[in-house]
Amino acid sequence: MFRIVLFVMVTAAFGQTKFPGVGKAASAERVKAADKTVMADGRGLPVGKGSVEAGRALYKTKCAECHNEAGEGRDKQWPALVGGTGTLASKAPKKTVGSYWPYATTLWDTIGRAMPYDQPGTLTADEVYSITAFVLHLNGIVAAGQELDEKTLAKVKMPNRDGFVADVRADVKAKR
Numbered sequence: 001m002f003r004i005v006l007f008v009m010v011t012a013a014f015g016q017t018k019f020p021g022v023g024k025a026a027s028a029e030r031v032k033a034a035d036k037t038v039m040a041d042g043r044g045l046p047v048g049k050g051s052v053e054a055g056r057a058l059y060k061t062k063c064a065e066c067h068n069e070a071g072e073g074r075d076k077q078w079p080a081l082v083g084g085t086g087t088l089a090s091k092a093p094k095k096t097v098g099s100y101w102p103y104a105t106t107l108w109d110t111i112g113r114a115m116p117y118d119q120p121g122t123l124t125a126d127e128v129y130s131i132t133a134f135v136l137h138l139n140g141i142v143a144a145g146q147e148l149d150e151k152t153l154a155k156v157k158m159p160n161r162d163g164f165v166a167d168v169r170a171d172v173k174a175k176r
């Protein structure tokens, strides 16, 4: 008898989800928060704005712990966001925002979606604009006093913008 009761209880507890105690239910609100895609040309960027100066303070509290004060990375574990210009064709290419990333818009998407690494998705749109502006400033791409918004971000010309080549194989139909 006892065994049967226990069996029923255990089945009831585990029957609710496939992996009990793991994860949270995907509410409509949580799905909406994750359901965003920013395209290279800026489509999908939310309305908002941010400045290099506001980004400086946010970066210090939310990013420097891992990426270091000037974006130089830390302990080989946390990647550098700055430097590496001119190394891509060398035997030791150093890929960073400044040396490698072709678009500022997709940088916004990455920061907003995946950073801070330990608390992804917690930044507001304006915070992401500010932090993106500051990371670009660390790379010498935008000036100290600059503000960026959903229209101006796509106009930022990244140093390696023309460093990517289209796939020329005949069976690749994707337009570039």
Ligand code: HEC
Residues within 6 Å of the ligand: 059, 062, 063, 064, 065, 066, 067, 077, 078, 079, 080, 081, 095, 096, 097, 107, 110, 111, 115, 116, 117, 118, 131, 135
């Ligand atoms: C707890 C440590 C940690 C914190 C805090 C953190 N990051 Fe990261 N970041 C990482 C790691 C680890 C990676 C590499 C992730 C990967 O390759 O998937 C990364 C990758 C990145 C990249 C992509 C780099 C590249 O060239 O591929 C960017 C950009 C970035 N972080 C920006 C930020 C910004 C901005 C913040 C602050 C809002 C931040 N990170 C906070 C650990 C962290």
